[in-house]
Amino acid sequence: MNDAGGTGRWERGDQVLLRYFRAGKVSFAYPATVVADDGHGVMLFLREGSPMKRRVQPDGTPIPRDMPYAERAAIPHTVGDITWRENHALVIFREGCSHDIRLFWRASDWTFKGWYVNPIQPPRRTPIGFDTADHILDLVVHPDRTLEWKDERDFADAVAYGRFTANEAQAVRAEAASLIPEIEAGNWPFDGSLVSWRPDPLWPVPPMPEIWNEDFSR
Secondary structure, eight states, rough: OOOOOOHHHHHHOOEEEEEEEEETTEEEEEEEEEEEEETTEEEEEEEOOEEEEEEETTTTTTOTTSSSSSHHHHHHEEEEEOOOOOOEEEEEOOOOOOOEEEEEEEEETTTTTEEEEEBBBEEEETTTTEEEOOOOOOEEETTTTTTEEEHHHHHHHHHTTTTSHHHHHHHHHHHHHTTTTHHTTOOTTSSSSSTTTTOOOOOOOOOOOTTTTOOOOO
């Protein structure tokens, strides 16, 4: 994993770590390969089979997604190892923006599954990649560009639990909704031009760096 110097730009093929924080601690992280990092934005490739870190129960078992949000948020947990399965993904974002856009393909045959608009905290550069925070709610864009909100129940429960204020929740939803005109117009990257994109076949599955939990805020 190459070091971009914290504020420098990454080169195509570099391996970086995208980390998501919650309450000041890493709650989710995955290594990815840099496709682009220029004045137009950042594009990262997440390959099926990549190692990941995420919140799990103390014995290492996953926290059930069907568990009510308040219970899931309060359950004792640690950050454990999992593997990204079933899909390949491109993650696209611009510095200072409060969302990223994701394209998903089925890993077995590269069938395109659609786009996500994912509201997040604006990513911050680190010596090993980027740090951000997830805002739960997603806007799913199907291959025919029909729209569907995802995780609305979890999002509402998170507001009731106090993770977001009502004003913050309104801003998160508005951030995702602000992309709807671009989606409906078929503007990039919703124009289909990336559907046939493929990674360099020589790019390996990136490893999880040993310093995945390092504090770079100081």
